[in-house]
Amino acid sequence: MRKFTFNGVIGGGLIAALVITALIGVFWTPYDPSALGFTSRLAAPGAAHWLGTDEFGRDVASRLMIGARASVWIGCLTVAFAVVCGTLIGLISGYARGWVDGVIMAVNNALLAFPGILLALGLLAVFGANQYGIIFALGIAYTPSMARVVRGAVLSLREREFIEASRIMGNSEIYTMLRHILPNCLAPITVLATSMFGWAILSESALSFLGLGVPPPAPTWGNMLAAGRPFIEQAVWLGFFPGLCIALTLLGINLLGDALRDKLDPRMRGLK
Amino acid sequence: MIKFILNRLVMAIPTIVIVSVAVFTLIRLIPGDPAALMLGDMAEPQQIAEMRSVLGLDRSIPEQFVIWAGNILSGDFGRSIVTDEPVLHLVLSRFMVSAEIVVIAVLLASLIAVPAGVIAAWRQNSLTDLALVGTATVLLSIPTFWLGLLLLLAFGLKLGWLPVLGYVPISENWKAGLLYLVLPVMTLVIHEMGVIIRMARASTLEVLRLDYITHARAKGLSESAVLWKHAFKNAFGPTWTMIGLILGNLLGGIAVIETVFTIPGLGRLMVDSIFQRDYPVIQGCLLLVAFSYVVVNLVVDLLYPLFDPRVVAE
Numbered sequence: 280m281r282k283f284t285f286n287g288v289i290g291g292g293l294i295a296a297l298v299i300t301a302l303i304g305v306f307w308t309p310y311d312p313s314a315l316g317f318t319s320r321l322a323a324p325g326a327a328h329w330l331g332t333d334e335f336g337r338d339v340a341s342r343l344m345i346g347a348r349a350s351v352w353i354g355c356l357t358v359a360f361a362v363v364c365g366t367l368i369g370l371i372s373g374y375a376r377g378w379v380d381g382v383i384m385a386v387n388n389a390l391l392a393f394p395g396i397l398l399a400l401g402l403l404a405v406f407g408a409n410q411y412g413i414i415f416a417l418g419i420a421y422t423p424s425m426a427r428v429v430r431g432a433v434l435s436l437r438e439r440e441f442i443e444a445s446r447i448m449g450n451s452e453i454y455t456m457l458r459h460i461l462p463n464c465l466a467p468i469t470v471l472a473t474s475m476f477g478w479a480i481l482s483e484s485a486l487s488f489l490g491l492g493v494p495p496p497a498p499t500w501g502n503m504l505a506a507g508r509p510f511i512e513q514a515v516w517l518g519f520f521p522g523l524c525i526a527l528t529l530l531g532i533n534l535l536g537d538a539l540r541d542k543l544d545p546r547m548r549g550l551k
Numbered sequence: 552m553i554k555f556i557l558n559r560l561v562m563a564i565p566t567i568v569i570v571s572v573a574v575f576t577l578i579r580l581i582p583g584d585p586a587a588l589m590l591g592d593m594a595e596p597q598q599i600a601e602m603r604s605v606l607g608l609d610r611s612i613p614e615q616f617v618i619w620a621g622n623i624l625s626g627d628f629g630r631s632i633v634t635d636e637p638v639l640h641l642v643l644s645r646f647m648v649s650a651e652i653v654v655i656a657v658l659l660a661s662l663i664a665v666p667a668g669v670i671a672a673w674r675q676n677s678l679t680d681l682a683l684v685g686t687a688t689v690l691l692s693i694p695t696f697w698l699g700l701l702l703l704l705a706f707g708l709k710l711g712w713l714p715v716l717g718y719v720p721i722s723e724n725w726k727a728g729l730l731y732l733v734l735p736v737m738t739l740v741i742h743e744m745g746v747i748i749r750m751a752r753a754s755t756l757e758v759l760r761l762d763y764i765t766h767a768r769a770k771g772l773s774e775s776a777v778l779w780k781h782a783f784k785n786a787f788g789p790t791w792t793m794i795g796l797i798l799g800n801l802l803g804g805i806a807v808i809e810t811v812f813t814i815p816g817l818g819r820l821m822v823d824s825i826f827q828r829d830y831p832v833i834q835g836c837l838l839l840v841a842f843s844y845v846v847v848n849l850v851v852d853l854l855y856p857l858f859d860p861r862v863v864a865e
Contacts, residue, residue: 394803522697
């Protein structure tokens with residue numbers, strides 16, 4: 280139990296810090312993130328600019344705060360998309376069974392045969408490289424895993440007595456599904472959604488790093504890292520800090536995910 | 552056993568068919584007329600119409616799919632719009648570059664991480680376990696493109712021990728080839744070790760609490776015999792599946808590593824093709840990676856009984 284607290288506190292703390300930074304960034308940043316400063320180009324971290332400036336003299340700390348906002352926003356919308364679509368598909372598939380389930384799962388498993396980032400790359404070719412293109416591409420790429428997890432949970436739940444009881448009481452199938460089955464699927468959905476938030480933030484920065492994400496000058500951690508790459512030897516902070524932000528966020532999500540899994544997944548309880 | 556193999560082979564067929572339909576659909580959804588794209592801005596409407604007929608774009612979608620699938624099956628993946636090279640040749644040559652890096656990295660990562668995970672499970676809640684799990688969690692949280700850049704800065708630019716950018720095929724010059732591989736492989740190994748250690752630990756923990764392990768200990772077997780002869784064999788299955796998934800995922804996600812180290816691999820080819828809207832190449836990359844993902848998982852499934860013969864009986 281002690282370990283759960285440790286993971287949960289550190290992970291939760293890191294994620295809280297991310298969200299707070301993103302929120303503060305909405306109202307205030309130390310400098311205007313897009314203000315050019317030709318006299319202070321590539322300034323090392325110091326008192327004036329805590330995390331230095333980039334090749335255009337823009338303040339790195341301010342841009343990281345705006346980047347945090349982009350990451351949180353894209354992460355949340357992607358997860359919301361995948362959770363809504365995946366849960367719906369999983370519920371229908373698991374509850375209907377028969378040929379409906381067969382067809383849905385055949386398509387679902389085939390989509391799972393694409394590595395997520397590859398499917399997202401293909402979809403980005405369709406949607407175009409921008410913020411909402413990324414959200415759709417990643418959301419669609421993550422939906423199949425959510426659908427599979429929800430379907431699995433529904434299949435094991437639907438044979439239980441309390442579901443049978445709800446039907447015998449004369450509740451409609453849809454009511455039973457939403458009132459009794461869905462709430463019991465929330466634990467696996469939460470665990471997966473937490474990991475997905477991490478995948479989304481990582482994939483978004485990877486895609487931005489490749490030049491297929493949010494286009495500059497809007498700062499994201501990924502495109503800041505990519506822009507800092509040519510200056511890696513003379514101005515290491517340009518690439519270092521955005522990467523550190525991504526790494527700390529992922530660490531937070533992984534720790535929080537572990538804590539949630541320990542708490543919510545009954546199979547893990549015996550292991551602690 | 553034969554039934555098991557046939558069963559797995561047959562199960563892969565619908566996946567491959569649906570994957571092909573998905574790729575076909577995806578490519579048709581990309582905005583813009585491929586015929587117009589191939590001919591450039593100066594083309595006359597008449598020329599575009601002719602090109603559309605040559606490409607079969609004037610036929611119905613099901614007809615197009617049948618022709619397309621027939622071409623793919625006979626190895627005709629079309630030609631690149633940009634370089635006019637045959638796509639299959641281009642994609643395969645780039646694939647070999649990526650596969651070399653990914654396979655070496657996953658092999659090395661498994662060799663280090665699987666024993667580490669088993670030891671962490673064996674010493675559950677000890678300092679060793681905490682250190683290993685902590686390290687693994689940190690490693691898996693580090694984005695590969697950032698880690699790659701830092702390693703490149705440290706070993707390539709500052710220390711000057713390793714070449715920084717580019718790629719030399721091992722077949723041409725094995726010494727230089729190996730040197731160029733060190734940094735990208737090291738980056739992937741460090742990251743994937745995190746994933747594999749955690750998986751190996753979790754599956755070993757699940758096995759270690761079973762009665763037969765207590766029985767083996769009660770028989771007076773040494774701890775190493777209990778661990779490696781009894782626990783490891785049963786615990787390796789899930790890790791083995793995970794290694795297969797990692798292999799497939801890396802083939803799809805290696806573009807970032809190839810960008811960091813300027814390696815002419817499949818991932819970079821795909822990203823460049825998206826920029827250039829070279830849709831036959833995008834299609835070739837998608838198909839090849841998806842197929843190899845299916846094949847890797849199939850091979851993993853087929854070899855699974857070597858570690859855990861119970862799956863055949865099921």
